[in-house]
Amino acid sequence: MEAASGATRYSGFSGVAGYIVIGITGLTAWWLLSRAYPLIVPSPLESISYLAENAGLAARDMANTLVNTVLGFTAALILAVALGGAAAFSGRAKPVVDSLNVVVQSVSALVWAIAFLLVFGFTSRLSSVGVAAATAFPIILSAVLKGFEVARSEYGELIAMFRIRPRWAFTHILIPAVVPFLVASSRSALGAALRISVVAEAFGGFGGVGYRLFQFYELHVYEGFLAWSLLLVVLMVALDRLVLARLEGWSRRWMEG
Amino acid sequence: MDGRVALLVENLRVRLGSKEVLGGVSFEVERGETIVVLGPNGVGKSTLLKAIHGIVPYEGRVKAAGNTSMIPQSDMLLPWLTIERNIALPLIASGLPEKEAVEKARIVAKRLGLTEYLDYYPKQVSGGTRRKTSIARALAVNASILLLDEPFTGLDINAVMELQRILWEIKKSGATLVLVSHQIAEAAEIAEKALILKGRPARVAWLADLKGLRYEERISILRDAVWKTLSGR
Ligand SMILES: Nc1ncnc2c1ncn2[C@@H]1O[C@H](COP(=O)(O)OP(=O)(O)OP(=O)(O)O)[C@@H](O)[C@H]1O
Ligand SMILES: [Mg+2]
Numbered sequence: 001m002e003a004a005s006g007a008t009r010y011s012g013f014s015g016v017a018g019y020i021v022i023g024i025t026g027l028t029a030w031w032l033l034s035r036a037y038p039l040i041v042p043s044p045l046e047s048i049s050y051l052a053e054n055a056g057l058a059a060r061d062m063a064n065t066l067v068n069t070v071l072g073f074t075a076a077l078i079l080a081v082a083l084g085g086a087a088a089f090s091g092r093a094k095p096v097v098d099s100l101n102v103v104v105q106s107v108s109a110l111v112w113a114i115a116f117l118l119v120f121g122f123t124s125r126l127s128s129v130g131v132a133a134a135t136a137f138p139i140i141l142s143a144v145l146k147g148f149e150v151a152r153s154e155y156g157e158l159i160a161m162f163r164i165r166p167r168w169a170f171t172h173i174l175i176p177a178v179v180p181f182l183v184a185s186s187r188s189a190l191g192a193a194l195r196i197s198v199v200a201e202a203f204g205g206f207g208g209v210g211y212r213l214f215q216f217y218e219l220h221v222y223e224g225f226l227a228w229s230l231l232l233v234v235l236m237v238a239l240d241r242l243v244l245a246r247l248e249g250w251s252r253r254w255m256e257g
Numbered sequence: 258m259d260g261r262v263a264l265l266v267e268n269l270r271v272r273l274g275s276k277e278v279l280g281g282v283s284f285e286v287e288r289g290e291t292i293v294v295l296g297p298n299g300v301g302k303s304t305l306l307k308a309i310h311g312i313v314p315y316e317g318r319v320k321a322a323g324n325t326s327m328i329p330q331s332d333m334l335l336p337w338l339t340i341e342r343n344i345a346l347p348l349i350a351s352g353l354p355e356k357e358a359v360e361k362a363r364i365v366a367k368r369l370g371l372t373e374y375l376d377y378y379p380k381q382v383s384g385g386t387r388r389k390t391s392i393a394r395a396l397a398v399n400a401s402i403l404l405l406d407e408p409f410t411g412l413d414i415n416a417v418m419e420l421q422r423i424l425w426e427i428k429k430s431g432a433t434l435v436l437v438s439h440q441i442a443e444a445a446e447i448a449e450k451a452l453i454l455k456g457r458p459a460r461v462a463w464l465a466d467l468k469g470l471r472y473e474e475r476i477s478i479l480r481d482a483v484w485k486t487l488s489g490r
Contacts, residue, residue, distance in 0.1 A: 155333070155335070157312075157329070157333065158329075158333040158335075160312040161310065161312060161327050161329060161333070162346070162347035162350060162351075162394075162398070163351075164347070164350040164351075165350070168350050169350070172349075172350065173335065176335075176337050177335075177337075254336050254337045254378045254379075254380060
């Protein structure tokens with residue numbers, strides 16, 4: 001209970017205070033810039049009222065981007081866990097998955113974006129989903145591989161000592177030991193997927209925040225551009241604080257003294 | 258093998274990597290007896306227990322009349338399981354229905370005074386409680402030979418005394434104990450036999466029967482032996 005109240009105090013007060021400081025600093029800088037370059041930089045107030053007028057469009061764009069990202073992320077999660085698990089379980093799969101891990105780490109997001117656009121076409125949401133998946137996948141995969149490695153070195157002797165069958169040990173000892181690695185990496189993977197899938201949307205014609213940002217740029221609607229950018233940041237922060245950080249705390253709950 | 262012998266170790270050799278750790282170790286322990294294994298850090302005491310338990314490859318002969326169960330040097334509890342689940346883990350893993358396994362774990366826990374900690378996680382309890390959990394886990398699997406790797410290390414005086422009482426109880430139930438320890442006084446109290454490992458690869462440098470001796474005599478014999486075999490190294 002002591003530890004829990006301490007944790008609440010930290011994330012409840014200091015956490016919010018940090019965002020308030022950053023928010024005020026950012027808005028002030030933005031406002032100053034808008035005063036210095038009134039023709040290019042719309043003021044925060046203009047942008048926010050533009051957002052309010054077009055709330056429906058913003059909500060639709062956000063929903064599209066979020067769905068693309070979450071779908072891609074989920075696909076990556078399933079694939080990474082399956083491959084990481086296969087590598088941990090079978091000595092023959094391990095070198096293949098390890099090599100795959102190195103290869104996917106080194107493919108640029110732009111390459112994925114163009115490749116998926118070519119494959120799925122310009123108006124399909126799948127290109128954005130694919131880019132989100134391709135971005136999240138290497139992050140989760142390397143964490144899962146690392147997690148299994150750590151779990152094995154930590155609990156391998158215990159498994160041998162009590163002559164625990166490999167299959168049981170895998171599902172009841174190794175996988176639970178990997179969960180904190182998985183959740184921690186999911187946090188950064190989902191963030192990365194959200195940031196990058198927007199880029200893929202900008203190239204395509206399906207819609208989403210990225211598509212709209214590029215449209216605003218082309219049509220010189222800078223207040224829209226700033227408003228949508230701001231909204232994206234708020235969305236990401238909210239997602240991280242309200243869902244992912246909590247999930248990570250939950251997955252590590254037994255770590256507290 | 259003689260009917261009274263619970264554990265026979267003959268010319269046991271163990272290689273780990275490129276290193277020969279045990280270079281021909283021999284001894285035997287009778288049923289219900291306790292042997293204490295002494296020796297400097299890194300000589301191969303833990304390795305000896307693991308070889309007896311059959312989890313490191315070895316050459317030579319190990320014959321055990323009954324199952325062995327091991328209490329490892331580090332407790333090796335699963336941090337995401339409660340004390341109760343940690344004790345029941347090997348039972349559940351071996352296919353015993355969860356309800357029975359937990360029931361059995363509770364009985365052992367009660368014997369070791371762990372009942373009030375059953376719902377805690379390992380990080381929430383003291384080192385002594387964790388050690389008792391590790392002992393309970395090894396006891397729950399019903400083995401006639403217990404291999405204990407430095408069970409007293411890191412415990413305070415009260416916990417050591419309590420553990421001493423628990424070991425006596427286990428002994429009274431007829432179990433054979435192989436006890437690795439640096440604590441001569443504690444070892445002398447329950448051991449009928451003692452051996453000292455020395456050298457690289459390790460061999461038995463000293464082996465003695467302490468049966469029928471008074472506690473004071475056992476202590477002084479052990480102290481003497483440790484001093485003579487290990488000081489001039
Ligand atoms: N997996 C391994 N590969 C290679 N060498 C090992 C391995 N495990 C242990 N050793 C070596 O074997 C020797 C014996 O180790 P062991 O743990 O049995 O010693 P110990 O007598 O139990 O020491 P301590 O008193 O510190 O517990 C050590 O020199 C150690 O470095
Ligand atoms: Mg040791």
